[in-house]
Amino acid sequence: MPKFTLNGQEIEAKAGQTIIQAAEDHGVEIPHYCYHADLPIDGNCRMCLVDVEKMPKLTPACTTLVNEGMVVRSENERVKQAVRGVLEFLLINHPVDCPVCDQAGECRLQDYYMVYGLHTSEIPLGMKVRKRKVIDLGPMVVLDQERCVLCSRCIRFFEHVTETGEMQFFGRGDHVAIGTFEDRPLNNPYSGNVVDICPVGALTSRDFRFKCRVWFLHATDSICGGCSTGCAVRIDHRDGAIFRMIPRRNPEVNRSWLCDEGRLSFHELNKTERISRPLMKGRDGVQAPVTWEEAVRSIDARLKEIRAANGAGSILGFASPSATNEGLFLFKRYVGDQLGATQFDFRVDSEDKNVLEEEDQILRHFDKHPNSTGAIKLGLMSKELGGIDGAIEAARAGQIKAGVVIYFPPLVRRACDEEVEGRVFELIDVLEYSVVLAAHKSEWQTAASVVLPVTPWSEEEGTYTNFEGRVQFAGKAIDAGGDALAVWEAFAMLLHASGAESPWMSAEDVFASLTEHVPAYREVTLDKTRLPGVIVG
C-alpha cells in the first residue's frame, strides 16, 4: 500500500492505483474527460495533468501509478494553468450551443469552465472547425460531432465492454470526429450507455432529447425493475412523471452500465391505463367501485367462508416476482400465517430457472422480474404446484377455490409475454373467488372477483433481491395516481381487517419485521441494502 502526498496531505493508495484513482478515493477530484473508472485508461484529454516532484513535465494523473513517497500537486498554479490551457483548447472549436444542448447542467465543459476557465474566447466564430451535427445513430443515440471532446470513452465502451466496436475516430488533427462506419446505427443492446459516459453533449439520448432541462429533474435512487440482475439506477422525474433512467455505479453488479431495455423500461408503466379504485363484483356479477375498507372487509370475510367450507388448502397465494420483498412478506403473512393457506407460487414462466440464466455476458438475465429470488427466499414457490400451470389445473380440479393474486407484467417485454399473460388470465378465470392486486387494466380484470389497485415499481419504496441473492433498496420516485396503495399496505389493511396485528407504518417497518422473521435476512439492515447491497444466504 504505497503512501504518497497529495496537495500536502499524506494519503495511502491501493496497490496498482493511478494518482487519479487514489485521489478519488480520498475525495479529491482531479478534472478529467477521458478517464472512466470502468473503461481502460487512455490518457488523451490531458485535463488531469498534475505536478509530480522530480518529474520535469506535468504528468497525467490517470496514467501515472502511485509510487511510495511520491509528492503530487493537483492544485498549484502550474497545474491550474495547464488545465486552463487544455480547457481553452477544447472550447475553441466547440459550438457553445448550451441553450439548445441537452447536456447543459450536467456538462463537464460547463463545470470545468466555471472552475478553471472563465476566459473570454480568442477565436472568432468564422475560424471554428465545423463538423457534422444531428447524426442519427440508431434507436438510442444522436451524435453531434462539434460538441465532442474526442475523449474516446464511447469508442472504448464499444471496444471493451460490448466488444462490438461500432464507433471509431475518423480523420486526424482538429478534423478528427467520432462516428460509425457509414453512419450505421448503434443497435447493440447497450448502446444507451455511451450517452451517460459522454462527458459533454456529443452523444445525447434519442429518448430524452429536448424533454426537460436537467436542473428541473428530481433524482431518486432505485434498482432497475427490468430483470433479475438488479442494476443500480437513478430515476429522474418531475411532476409525477419519469423522464429518464440512468445507471448508478455499483461495482459489484452493473459497474456503470445499464442495458437499453432496462433504460427504457419505465415507459411500460404508462402504456396501458391504470386501475384507480378498488373494484368488487356485486351479487349481479358486475364490478363496481368500492372503498378500500369495504373491499378488505369483504375479502377477509369471503376468504374465511371459503376456508371454513373447503379448508385452508383451497386457498391459493399467487405472488408476483416484481413485487418488493416487503409486499411479498405481508402477502405471505396474510394469506399464509393468517388464513393458513399452504399453496403458494409465483412462476408464470420458469422464473426460478431463468433467474440465473444469463442473456449475455454483460448484464442481462432471462428472468424479466427484479425479485424472483426474493419470492423464492420467502417460500413462495410450491413444489406440488410447480408454477401457474399446476395452479390452473388444481383450480380446474376444484382443489383450489380461491386465490389472492398479485400481478405486475414485466417492464421489459418479450415476444412470449402475451401467452404468459393469457395463463394469468386463465388462472383468474378458473378461480371461484379471486382477489387480484394489480396496477394496470387488462383483459383478466373483468374475471376477477375483487381488483385492488397497487403501486408498481418506482411508485413504492422497498427492497428487491437479485439473482445472486443481493438485497438492494429502491426508493419511491413518484406518487401513484388514484387510490393505489403499496402492496404491503394492502396486506397490512387485510391483516388488520382480519383481526391480526398490523403495526407497520412504513416499508421500513415491514423490512424490520421481515429481517426478524425470515432467517436468511436476519443480518440485514436497511443501511446494508444501499450500494453495493448485501448478499443473503
Place this chain on the structure above:
Amino acid sequence: MPALPVMTKILLANIDKPDQASIAKYRERGGYKALEKALAMEQTALIDEVKASGLRGRGGAGFPTGMKWSFVPRNTNKPTYLLCNADESEPGTFKDRILMERDPHMLIEGMAIACYALNCHLSYIYIRGEYEFVANTQQKALDEAYEAKILGPSVMGKDFALDIFVHLGQGAYICGEETSLIESLEGNRGYPRIKPPFPATHGFLASPTVVNNVETLAALPWIVQNGAAAYAAIGTEKSKGTKLFSVSGHVAKPGVYEVDLGYPLLDFINKEAGGVANGRKLKAVIPGGSSVPVMTAAECEGVLLDYESLLKAGSMLGSGGMIVLDETTSMPETLSVIADFYAHESCGQCTPCREGTGWAAKILKNIIAGEGKRSDVDLLLKIADMMEGKTICPLADADVMPIRSFVTKFRSEFEDLCSN
C-alpha cells in the same frame, strides 16, 4: 581558423558507384563481410561493440543505440523484433531515401547484424507510403539477399534464421514516432502509445522491440568491419561518427552530404553545399528538420554540427534535415507552411496538439493574408505554451519549437503584417 577535418565516408562511400544496389556489386565492394564477421562474434560482444562506437539514433532523438539495445530483456519467452524506421517524413529530411535507393544492401546488412545481436528472427522495414519506388528497390535487394542465402532459415550458413519484410505506411507523419509505427504495423490507427511501458519490453505485438532509423542501422556494417574504436575516433567527444545532412532551401548545391560530427555549420553550408544560392545573404537556418528551432545567421557563427553544439546554440541536430533560408525569405510565410504541416499531421489524440496545431496554423494564415491583429503574435506564443510538454508524443513540441523560435527571433516581420 583551424583546418577542416578530413571527411570520412561511411554511409555514402559507394553511393554514386554504378549498380551499387545490386548484390553482386555490393559484395564486390566488400559488402556482407561485416555480417560474416558479426556472425562469428558473441551477441553480447556485438552489443558492447555498438555501445563502444558511440553510435546514436539518427532519426532525430540521438539516443545511444547500444544502450537502446541493452534495454531489451534477454531470455524471455517472447520473440524480439527489430523494426527499421524508414518513415522519413520530417520536412527537409531525405537522407534515408538515398541509402535505400542507392545502397539497399547496406541497410539489409546492418539490419542482419542488429537482428543477430538482439536475437531477433523477424524484422520489418516500415517505409513511408510515398516512398513506394524506394520500397520496390529495397524489396528487390531483399529478394536478392534471400536468393544468396543471406536471409532466410540460415543466415550465411549459420544456425540463425532471419526474415525481413517491407511494410509500406499509408501516409501519416505520426507513424515515424516509434510507438505509432508499432501501432500502424499492428494494423491499428497510428496513435502514439503512452510510455511506460516502453517498446524495449512491450513493443510490437506486446513483445520486446527495437525501433532503429535507417541511417543508424546502415552504419553498423562499417562499425563491425572497422571496429568501434575507428568509429568513435570520428566526430566529437559525445557526438561520434558521421551524420548525413539533407540540405534544401536556398543553397547552390542542395542534396545529401555525409559529414563528420563536429563540422562547422557555416563551413558546411558554404563549402559543401555551395553556399547561399544566387549570391544572396544567409538569413536563417533550420538545422535538423522542420521541428527544430530556427537559427538566425548570426547565431550560426561558430556553431558545430553535433548534438551538443546545436543544443547549446538553442537548436537541435534532429534528423539532419537542414533548411537554409536566404534574405528574401518571409519568415511568417515559412512558419505558416511548417505550422500547416503539423496541423495536418497531428493524429488528433491529445487535446493540446489536436486543437493547438490547428489554431496556430489558422492564425498564421490570417497573418500572412494581412488579416491578423498584433495581439495574434502573442497569442501564438501563448498557444505554444499551452501545447508544450503536455502531450503523449513530441509532435506538439515539434510545432512549438518553430513557432516560438520564428516568432521571437523575427517578431517584427510578423507584426509588420498585422493591423492593430
